[in-house]
Amino acid sequence: xxxxxxxxxxxxxxxxxxxxYPSIFLGSFSGSLRALTVAYAALANDGVxxxxxxxxRVEDPQGRVxxxxxxxxxxxxxxxxxxxxxxxxxxxxTRGTGQxxxxxxxxxEAAGKTGTTNDYKDAWFIGFDRETTCGVWVGFDxxxxxxxxxxxxxxxxxxxxxxMNAANAEGG
Numbered sequence: 001x002x003x004x005x006x007x008x009x010x011x012x013x014x015x016x017x018x019x020x021y022p023s024i025f026l027g028s029f030s031g032s033l034r035a036l037t038v039a040y041a042a043l044a045n046d047g048v049x050x051x052x053x054x055x056x057r058v059e060d061p062q063g064r065v066x067x068x069x070x071x072x073x074x075x076x077x078x079x080x081x082x083x084x085x086x087x088x089x090x091x092x093x094t095r096g097t098g099q100x101x102x103x104x105x106x107x108x109e110a111a112g113k114t115g116t117t118n119d120y121k122d123a124w125f126i127g128f129d130r131e132t133t134c135g136v137w138v139g140f141d142x143x144x145x146x147x148x149x150x151x152x153x154x155x156x157x158x159x160x161x162x163x164m165n166a167a168n169a170e171g172g
Contacts, residue, residue, distance in 0.1 A: 012049070012076040014039045027115060036126055037135030039076070043089065044111070044128040047082035048073045086111050089127070097153045098127065104161040108168060112160070114152030120145050125156035132167045136160045 005025060006018050015031040018024055034052055042049035051072045058067040077085075089111035092098045097114040112127020121143045126135040136156040139146060146155065 008077070012039055012042070027113075033124070033126075033135045033137040036124075037133060040089075040112075040126045040128055040135065041133040042076050043082050043086045044130075044133055045073075045082070046079040047075055047077035049076045089113055093127070097151075098125070098157065100153050101127075101157055101161050104158045106161040106164060108164070110164070114157060116151045120147065120150040122146075123150050123152040123155035125152050125160045127160060127164070129164065129168070132164060134160055134163050134167070136163070 002020055002022060002024065006020060009015050009018050009024065009029065012035075014035050015029040018029045021028070038049050038052055051074075053069050053071060055067065056069050057065050059065055089098075090109070092113050093101060093110050098110075098112050101110070101112075108129050110127050110129045112125060115124035115126075116122070121139060123138040123146060124136065126133075128134070136159045138150070138152075138155040138159070
């Protein structure tokens with residue numbers, strides 16, 4: 001029900017001001033790109049969310065590792081819920097708004113979802129394949145209309161495709 005979904009959204013740290021309306025099932029609440037991308041990474045990882053980080057490692061000119069990120073993980077969803085949701089997001093890539101990814105040059109198998117806010121002030125695409133989760137947001141620091149009909153599928157998804165193709169070319 002609505003309250004249980006709302007509790008899970010809050011517990012996962014995805015949103016802070018989550019209304020008690022059925023529209024939350026479609027993502028109609030405020031959340032940061034970082035938090036949503038971590039949540040999608042958990043869907044890709046059977047419900048276990050990684051802690052986001054910028055640097056994986058730092059090496060000196062001889063290749064010696066000077067710093068290596070030691071991450072942590074947290075279960076935010078039961079495995080079966082994460083797998084079911086990931087399956088729905090795979091369908092969105094083959095039969096939903098994400099299917100246009102192929103037209104932009106993406107050839108892999110992925111799961112993901114577009115998002116567009118009212119008045120075209122934000123355009124999103126967050127998705128993942130077996131190795132990489134990536135979130136893209138297009139908008140302005142001070143909310144205003146990006147362009148008329150500025151959908152996540154036409155603004156954010158092409159950027160996601162370029163990033164994912166580059167990541168796959170480099171080995172993930």
